[in-house]
Amino acid sequence: MAHIVVTRPQGKGEALAELLIAAGHRVSTTPVLQIDYLSVDANQLATLDEADIAIFVSQDAVQGLYQQRDTLPANLACFAVGPTTAQALEQQFLCNAKVPKKQHDSEGLLRLPELQKVEGKTVVLIKGRGGRTLIAKTLKDRGAFVNSLVTYERKAVKGSSKAWLQQWQQQGVEALVITSNSGADAIFACQDESLLQWLKSRQFYIVSERTKAHLVKLGVKGEHIKVAADVDNEAIVACIGAEQEGNMSEQPKNTPKSEPAPSATQPKAVPSQSKPMTQKISKTAVLALLVALAAAGVTGYQYWLQQQAQDQEQNQLQQHLEQLQSDNQALNQRLEALANALQQQQHSAQQWQRQFSDRVNGELSANQRAVAGQIEQAIDGLNNQEQPPLDTNEVKRLVAMADFQLWSEANYAGAAATLKRLDALLASYPGNAQLRRAIHTDLQQLASIEVADVEAVVLRLHGLGGQVDKLQFNMVELAPIESNGEQSQALSDNVSDWRRNLAATWDKLVDDFIKVRKREAAIEPLLDNQQQRLIKQRLHFYLDQAGFAASHKHPKLYTQALQSAADIVTRYFNLQQPQTSQFLGQLKQLQLKTLVPQQPVTLSSVQVVGES
Known part of the structure; x- marks a missing residue:
């Protein structure tokens, strides 16, 4: 049986390795990727509460979200790319997700009937950093509002691709199991051409046509790549088993060939008898030979050191480039x-x-x-010159209007105005003392409630949004370099000037031993223009979010958005500037505004009218 290497991340390849060992294969596990779960901002997690659809692209996406919150909204429709992801959703969130029946990938998920008509719906895509953009792009084209929630990141484990390939070559590895493009990139990062040629001649077992196309781009021939029917372990084992059986059936039977016997007429070698000779070797020649060997050894060692340094520098540059690409992709997603x-x-x-x-x-x-x-x-x-009787229906209508303004619209001033109008109507009719006392009790209760004027709050937030571009970032200002010209201090020949001569000698001695050097190189800014623009856009976003929360009476979201805006101003902007300090003060004043009363308000007049 073949020697196979499983390259899945830590904790995900052991079950597959056990199945392959049970099938008679020699198996080694070498995780080439590691999964890092990322922390998600509270505002991004809040998008799940208002979403209609949630799509999970992998088990890691489920685990990453579970570390942030342990429940999902009851009315949220969940979708999973494959059955293993759906099983993880059921275990962690008790959620029954919808899965493609045959093709367990992005294309198969997008063919589901439930994802065809999504216009106007809010979709949250729970995924890892990077990866494909097919799902988000397709759903946007269909009219959905798509938010990406990045919960994990795949990174190459610490180590060298060259070390892996050398180890596999020594162990006689014949095949590799790769389940992602990131894993293939980590393995093919080696710069040694001979090791890469050996790697390309191995057999590769993968789980998608997309990974096959990626391997072909890396130089692997199509006949060395086999795609499993599904992504689960059983399908991979079946693919390997079918391939191994096919290779065994195609091997030709070799018949041993008998080597020809040595000829009897072949002449035997006769040992030659040499007479001992003595040679006189010069000591100078021996010394020259030793010096030449030493020089050759030093030269070879220096060449080896230079080669190692070049390889290390090239690996560092490659890692730095990958990090820059990852950061750029993260900024684009943001x-x-x-x-x-x-x-x-x-x-x-x-x-x-x-x-x-x-x-x-x-x-x-x-x-x-x-x-x-x-x-x-x-x-x-x-x-008629006579007072008409009291219309009880009008009384009930005004009380119901005040109650509706209070509970449905939170319009406390409107409710108080309606009750005052009712009290003025009842003043002309005797016998309504109980109802009027209840009305005055309600008016006193409404007058004691202090709630913010929502429209005024929204207008103030809009005004603050117009001041964001005028705020100054917290920059470092260096004082101008003062040039201290050297002043010649000549010693006097006059004996009476001995004090001044002694001071000048001491100053010259200090100047010779102590030297202050000014830094004249340009100092690079901590934030470039793009980062400054992103920070201001983020501040605009929190101000808009606070206005939305105030309009819809969401006090918790309103407070969180203003606190996030205040944190950005405190962290990135110059608080010494009067405009910035005034901006921060207005944010703190708005945080103190009360959108809804702390205790529920009940009108006594409603109860009195209902009892009458």
């Missing part, structure tokens, strides 16, 4: 998330504006009708 969040905020603001306009128009129409009714009643009273 920009994409900010753009999606801004789009959602604009959509929500438009909906709120329409709802507010409809509500205001409805209230104006109701008030106009009520005023017209009162005018008609007053005209009728003047014409």
Whole structure:
């Protein structure tokens, strides 16, 4: 049986190795990747509470999210790329996820009927850093609002690809199991051409056509690559078993060939008898030979050291380049998330504006009708010269209107105005002392409630958003270098000047031994222009989020957004500037605003009217 290396990350290749050993193979496990779970911001986690659909691309995505929160919203529709991911979702979150029936990858997931009509829906994609963008791009094209939630990152383990290949070559490895493009890149990072040629001649067992195309780009021939029918361990073992059986059936039977016997007529070698000779060797020649050998050894050692240094430097440059590419990709993802969040905020603001306009128009129409009714009643009273009886339906309607303004709209001023109008109506009719006492109790209770004017808060936040671009970052300012010219201090020949001569001699001695050097090189800024722009965009985002929370009466989200904005100002901007300190002070004042009362408000007049 073949010697096979399993390259899955730590903790994921042991079960596959046991199955291969049970099948009679010689197996080694060499994890080439490690999984690092990332911390997720609370604002990003909050997007799950407002999402319609959540898509998990791997088991690691499930584990990474589970470390941040242990529950999911009950009305959230969950989708998984494969059955192992769905099983992890069921174990961690007790969630029954929908899975493609045949093709367990991004393409198969996007063919599900539930993901065809997603226009206007909010989708959260739980994934790792980097990877494919097919799911996000396709769902955006279908009209969905897509937010990416990055919960883990795959990195190459500490070590050298060259060391792995040398070890595998010594062990006689014949095949490798690779389950991702990242694993293939980590293995092919070696710069030794002879080891790469040996690696390309091995057999590769993979789980997707995408990884096969990637290996072909790396120089592996198609006949050395076999794709399993599925991503689970049983499918990989079946693929290896079928390949090994095919190789055994194709091997030709070799018949041993008898070596020809030595000829009897072949002449025998006769040992030659040499006479001993003595040679006189010069000591100078021996010494020259030793010196030449030593010089050759030193030269070879220096060449080996230079070669090792070049290899190490090249590996460091390659790692640095990969890190830069990863950081660039993370920044792009952050920009994409900010753009999606801004789009959602604009959509929500438009909906709120329409709802507010409809509500205001409805209230104006109701008030106009009520005023017209009162005018008609007053005209009728003047014409009849007698007071009409109290309309109990009108009393109940005004009490119900005040209760509706209080609970549905949180309009405490409007509720108080309605109760005052009812009290003025009851003042003309005796026998309603109990109801009027309840109304005055309710008016006193509403007057004691201090809540912020939402419209004023939103306008102040909008004004702060216009000041963001004027804030100055906290930069380091270096004082100008002062040039101290050398002053010649000549000694005097006058004996009476001995004190000045002694001081000048001492100063010259100090100048000779102590030297202060000024740094004249340019100092690079801590934040470049792109990072400064991203910080200001993030500050804009938190201000918009606070305005949205104030409009929809979400006090917790409102406080968190303002605190995040204050943290950014404190960390990155110059608090010595008056404009920055005033900006931070206004943020702290807005944090103290109360959007909703601490205790629920109940109108006593509603109970009195209901009992009457």
